[in-house]
Amino acid sequence: MRLKNKVVIVTGSCTGIGKAIAKRCVAEGANVVIHGLERDLGEALVADLGADRSVLHIEEITNEQAPQHLVDLAIATFGKLDAIVNNAALVASSTIQTTDLALFRKVLDVxxxxxxxxxxxxxxxxxxxxxxxxxIGSVNAWSGEYGLMAYSVSKGALVTMTRNLGDTLHREIGVRVNQINPGWVLTERELERKREQGFADNWYTTLPPSLSxxxxxxxxxxxxxxxxxxLADESGPISGQIVDLEQFPVIGRFLPKL
Incomplete structure (x- = not known):
């Protein structure tokens, strides 16, 4: 029980990586605040985890009061707050030609x-x-990716924020801030995106070695x-660190389009 009695907010946790993190947190002894936009999926997850171990909040994360609503819900339900996982993200396909200021601002906001x-x-x-x-960042923070211009920039900014706050907050008030940068992950949303782009349902089974x-x-x-x-105490005093979780070195590696 590596998170016994801890209380954790996980944004964007009705699906994908956030859902997996929330489930693992509960398995490790934590109580969790589930957040997202898909009420049916969130309610199903709470039913699976148990209403005594989890609570659901549905709201667009960019709403001005959404962060305070999440914090207030954690305190009202579980009495304290030990950790937050900033997982909610907008993955929007865009290049410099297709990115207008409204889209850029929206991606940065989320x-x-x-x-x-x-x-x-x-x-x-x-x-x-x-x-x-x-x-929760992305390896695109380092290298970018064709068709994910605004997204890559937003994740690069998140790296800088983690480095900055991971140092200052740790020194000043003892709060650690770290980041993991996943590579290409097979989530429900990634399957949906590829289906919308015209890929066959089994596209992920025939990836070239250069990509997997x-x-x-x-x-x-x-x-x-x-x-x-x-999230566990075993990471000790470590703060301000960025860890890439990918199958291969990212920086400087040429990747073909899928």
Whole structure:
């Protein structure tokens, strides 16, 4: 029970990586606040985890009061807050030609500003528990990707925020901030995106070695397993760190289009 009696907010946890992290947190002894936009999926997850171990909040993460609503719900339901996981993200296909200012601002709002806002709202409670924040970024923060211009920039900004706050908050009030950067993960949303792009349903089974040296993609449960270390006390005083979770070195590697 690596998270016994801890209380964790996981944004974007009705599906994908966030869902896997929330489930693993409960398995490790934590109580969790589930967040997202898909009420039916969120309610099903709470039913699976147990209403005594989880609670659901449905709201767009960029709403001005959403961070405070999440924090207030954690305190009202479980009495404290030990950690937050900033997982909610907008993955929007765009190049410089197709990215207008409205789209760019929307991506930054979800992927960079919302994590800052939640951390700021949670800070007094994290300080009281000497807790932590875990940001879920992307390897695109380092290398970018064709067709994910705005998304890659937003994740690069998240890296800088993690480095900055991971140092200052740790020094000043004992709150650790770290980040994991997943590579290509086989989530429900990724399956939907590829289906919308015209790919066959089994596209992920025939990936070239250049894209999946292991012969398969990363799975949400594998990201969740890594997340637990950063949320648990066993990560000790480590703060301001960025860890890439991918099958191959990212920086400088040429990748063909799928």
């Amino acid at each position: 992927n960079t500003i919302a994590p800052f806002a939640l951390l700021k709202a949670a800070l007094p409670h994290l300080q009281a528990q000497r807790g932590c924040a875990l940001n 040296p292991a012969g398969r993609m990363l799975l949400p449960d594998e990201i969740a397993a890594a997340a637990i270390y950063w």
